[in-house]
Amino acid sequence: MSSQRTLIHGFILGAFCLGFGMLLVMTNGFTKDDIALRAIEDRQNSLAQVIPESIHDNNLATDTLTLKNDQGNEVVAYLAIKEGKVTGVAFETSSPGYSGAIKVMLGLDPEGKILGARVLAHKETPGLGDKIEVKKGDWILRFTGLSIGNPPLEKWKVKKDGGQFDQFAGATITPRAVVRAITEGMQFFAANKTKIMEFKSSQVKTTETEAGKAPAQEKTK
Amino acid sequence: MTTMAEYRTIAREGIWTNNGVLSMMLGLCPAMAMTNSATNGLGMGLATAFVMTGSAMLVSIFRTRFSQEVRIPVFVLIIATMVTVVDMCMNAWMHEMYKVLGLFIPLIVVNCLPFARIEMFASKKPILPSLADGFFVGVGFTLALTVIGAVREISGSGTLFADASLLLGSAFKFLEMRVLPPDTGILMMILPPGAFLATGLLLVGKRMIDERSSKAIPVSAAHCAP
Numbered sequence: 001m002s003s004q005r006t007l008i009h010g011f012i013l014g015a016f017c018l019g020f021g022m023l024l025v026m027t028n029g030f031t032k033d034d035i036a037l038r039a040i041e042d043r044q045n046s047l048a049q050v051i052p053e054s055i056h057d058n059n060l061a062t063d064t065l066t067l068k069n070d071q072g073n074e075v076v077a078y079l080a081i082k083e084g085k086v087t088g089v090a091f092e093t094s095s096p097g098y099s100g101a102i103k104v105m106l107g108l109d110p111e112g113k114i115l116g117a118r119v120l121a122h123k124e125t126p127g128l129g130d131k132i133e134v135k136k137g138d139w140i141l142r143f144t145g146l147s148i149g150n151p152p153l154e155k156w157k158v159k160k161d162g163g164q165f166d167q168f169a170g171a172t173i174t175p176r177a178v179v180r181a182i183t184e185g186m187q188f189f190a191a192n193k194t195k196i197m198e199f200k201s202s203q204v205k206t207t208e209t210e211a212g213k214a215p216a217q218e219k220t221k
Numbered sequence: 222m223t224t225m226a227e228y229r230t231i232a233r234e235g236i237w238t239n240n241g242v243l244s245m246m247l248g249l250c251p252a253m254a255m256t257n258s259a260t261n262g263l264g265m266g267l268a269t270a271f272v273m274t275g276s277a278m279l280v281s282i283f284r285t286r287f288s289q290e291v292r293i294p295v296f297v298l299i300i301a302t303m304v305t306v307v308d309m310c311m312n313a314w315m316h317e318m319y320k321v322l323g324l325f326i327p328l329i330v331v332n333c334l335p336f337a338r339i340e341m342f343a344s345k346k347p348i349l350p351s352l353a354d355g356f357f358v359g360v361g362f363t364l365a366l367t368v369i370g371a372v373r374e375i376s377g378s379g380t381l382f383a384d385a386s387l388l389l390g391s392a393f394k395f396l397e398m399r400v401l402p403p404d405t406g407i408l409m410m411i412l413p414p415g416a417f418l419a420t421g422l423l424l425v426g427k428r429m430i431d432e433r434s435s436k437a438i439p440v441s442a443a444h445c446a447p
Binding site for chain 1: 257283286287288290291294295298299302305306309310312313314316320377378406408411412
């Protein structure tokens with residue numbers, strides 16, 4: 001008797017799970033296209049801030065190249081291409097800040113000069129560390145146009161550590177982490193430069209394949 | 222049939238007498254974590270209110286269909302479904318606000334306020350009163366969060382309803398104001414300790430008003446654990 005009751009309860013619960021599961025499937029169906037669209041818009045927005053529109057004629061969000069960094073993690077590089085030539089690259093780089101990783105989107109030109117840098121996500125103290133956001137201050141903008149060599153590598157530090165970048169009053173760890181993330185990003189670019197420069201856009205690739213340059217296909221892997 | 226007077230009681234209890242945060246002391250986790258600005262408090266409150274209304278209605282519809290033994294899993298299922306629906310809809314159609322609140326929306330599942338109202342009210346009452354109860358307790362929760370957020374935002378960053386147009390649309394730009402000059406706020410108020418301070422002070426305020434306005438009526442006995 002009691003096992004029969006248990007079975008009934010099981011069926012009731014199962015029926016509810018099935019019903020509400022269906023509701024979720026339906027909602028997912030209604031929203032999934034819009035959610036995917038928003039994700040692409042987000043990525044395009046953050047890419048547009050670090051790669052000027054004038055230097056590319058392709059879709060940054062779709063011409064991507066997956067590389068491995070020193071820690072063995074995968075880094076997705078978004079490539080700016082104009083008339084078949086790589087004119088810039090953007091990728092995410094991160095470094096541990098005061099609380100949690102600070103993620104920076106870094107855009108570089110083929111010489112390794114910074115086209116733009118923006119903090120994508122961070123959990124730094126509001127009012128102290130959040131001046132790294134472009135919304136709260138123009139600190140992050142001063143990196144534009146710099147590269148390793150200008151200033152020299154040993155100057156890529158905050159002033160407190162003997163470098164040339166300002167820290168904030170009450171927050172040194174945060175700007176230090178951003179400077180390190182950007183420096184590491186540029187070194188990562190230097191290490192992968194050949195791979196990045198050899199990249200051929202998917203649209204360009206088809207025409208080149210027709211012209212007999214089949215191996216280009218292999219390099220996107 | 223529920224009369225107008227009973228609905229008025231439901232509304233008064235939900236918004237003031239039994240206010241989710243300031244009387245029942247439930248749902249304190251989002252009430253503290255999400256209220257570093259009035260806009261965030263409002264957004265979190267509205268999402269919770271929507272989940273509460275929807276789940277109260279669903280539970281009330283199915284209240285005769287499930288037995289006592291499985292009611293808790295069914296409640297969890299219903300609330301979790303509502304939360305997931307809200308999460309997906311916000312991600313798709315209110316994306317700017319989702320970027321701020323997105324991390325906290327799934328936490329509505331473990332907010333004990335919807336759960337408590339369902340167990341105490343919606344699982345025993347017909348659909349319309351349950352809907353009203355879920356709605357008004359949700360409104361009370363929203364008001365409490367907005368007020369806590371406003372207190373913290375004014376004292377912490379000197380603004381009020383900053384970025385409200387992201388949540389409510391550009392028509393509500395007029396809500397955004399600067400109360401104090403920049404860089405004069407007490408930073409601590411928008412950090413976690415400020416949440417405890419603001420909530421505590423508002424609790425004191427509400428108790429004082431209650432005491433003054435109703436010397437005859439004893440203070441509500443609903444002091445549940447959070």
